[in-house]
Amino acid sequence: MNKFFDSFLNVSVPDPDDARRRRVLNILLLGTLLATVVGFVAIVVGSATSNELNLPETQILLGGTLVTTFGILGIYQINKRWSGRWAALLYLLLLTLIFTFTDSPDQLSNGRSLFIFTLPIAISSLILIPEASFLFATIGSGIVAWLALSIDQPVNFFAIIGFFMLALVSWLSARSLETALKELRAINTNLDQEVMDRTHALTASLDRERIEAGRNQAILNSIADGVIVFDKKWNATMANPAIKSMLDIPLELVINKNFRDLIEHPRLAAQSRGLLQAMIEHDTQPVGFRIGWGEKTLSVSAAQVYDNRKENNKNIGTVIVFRDFTREAEVEKLKSTFVAIVSHELRTPLNAILGYAEMFKEAVYGPMNEKQVNMAVRIMKNTQRLLGLINDLLDQAQMEAGKLTIHIAPLKPAELLESLHGLLDKTASDKRLRLTSEIDDDLPEILNGDSARLHQILVNLVTNAIKFTDQGEVRVKLLRSDDAKWGIEVEDTGQGIPEVDLPYIFDTFRQVEGATTRVHGGFGLGLSIVKQLVNLMSGDVKVESKINSGTKFTITLPLVIP
């Protein structure tokens, strides 16, 4: 319905002001037409009932209304097709002309109908131009004056002043209205421009993001390692297709599942469960630990993800990468078995060499002179050293193969120190070093542990300390760290370890670089074995060192009293 009226009322022109004026004019024309039609009907009905239809006045009135009707239609056409300005002017003139004959001259110039001339004044500034109000104030004043003079009455100057006052007000308000509208349009235009610019920028940035996200997804999809992204509550939010073949389970059984579901999965080897459990309970970020998954061995690495856009650098989840390690694990196992066999086979002949050398030393086949005995002792010492190295290799191989186990039983810490002294006192005194030891009063007399492995740890650390100390002492202390932990401290006054080397001293086959390697023998397995043994006992080993003043190893172990 609105559209129907709009098609009559609206005039499509480029200038929005012109369009607005022409629409207002059309509305006025419509109103006027309706009034005229109603007037025509009223005259016909009224004069017909009072038999005045044939009177000349009635005829003139009816003629007037018809002329007005055609005038209005003509003006509508002009407004619609040609010029709003001319149409408005013609309409206002027509209106003024009609008003001039709507009442008696005295009522129009001085009476009840005087106000009627204010209408063209007010309307003209709206539909013609703002200044047009003055034109129609003048015309109205002229008509009022002429009518007054035609019936010999005084001209109503107050009315004329009123007309001009109204013209002034109309002019001012129409002008402000037009200015306000212009400004509004300018603001709108700016706003439109800004919205458009922003839309463009947003679209461009969304496009970029989509391309970026697509690229990231493509990278993730093409990685051969299985990747799962977990949120803070350990729910899987994302996974790449490689995880499917890695874990042999469909993607939908990974995404939206909790990490705990994975831990409880039947394919996960029982002994790997604890490792994964510890990871989520203690929020650790292990790198490259092995788990058994069905027939496979997988290497698992976890990294926490931080939102670095926010200042507080909040942890938003964890990315876990699974790598198929089956082949490598097999090779490692083969290697370890090989080393174990070789070590075992090496030990038997070495035992024979050792035994024969001892027989020389003990003069089993007749008296020996001092030099011969001395030589036998050297053979024995070197054989012992070789055996020590082979034992280290064997331990390392067993640990790598996961075969080395810890046997926990009640033990006396004091006995650990006794056997240490029994073994190494002579080695220390040969280098003119003091080997001292003490036990914390708080430490229980009996506690649970693997005495053989603790002995091995102590021997390794103290042998090392003696090896790298030229003067002073090697101090061993067994202490109670806190309610749940006990510890071993081995401190020397030796040459110390350079700070750059500290992070690597527990690595397998590593000795601090340089002359040291040549002066002191050994594979560099001792500290690596210490660390692995301590870890197997759920403990921790730390090192502090100062060049030329000494090194201190501190081992912390869980305290269990039998």
Add this chain to the structure above:
Amino acid sequence: MSELALIIEDDEDLASIFAEALRGIDYEVEHVADGKLAQERLKSGTAPFIILLDMHLPHISGGDLLTTIKQDERFENTIVIITTADARMGDMYRDQADFVMIKPISFVQLRDLTARLKPK
């Protein structure tokens, strides 16, 4: 009279060293290098005073021989010393043997131990 020591050991050199250690302190030494032969030997003949028993042997393992020894009351008073390079194996049979010696076994160590065991 010398006490009899039976050495069951497949490595000739080790057997020879053990034998020397024992002979040095007046043991009469008998050596068997194979599990099957050892089994045969245990069925008859004099019950040894000491048996040195290696765990890794051809044909019949030291563990099986140990079971045979423990089941035969002729060996009630025989001292069994397990000699092995495998510490875990040693742990496993510790309860059934009188002594466990982990290789490398020192000549002096074996000599001193067996000397102490000799009846005065």
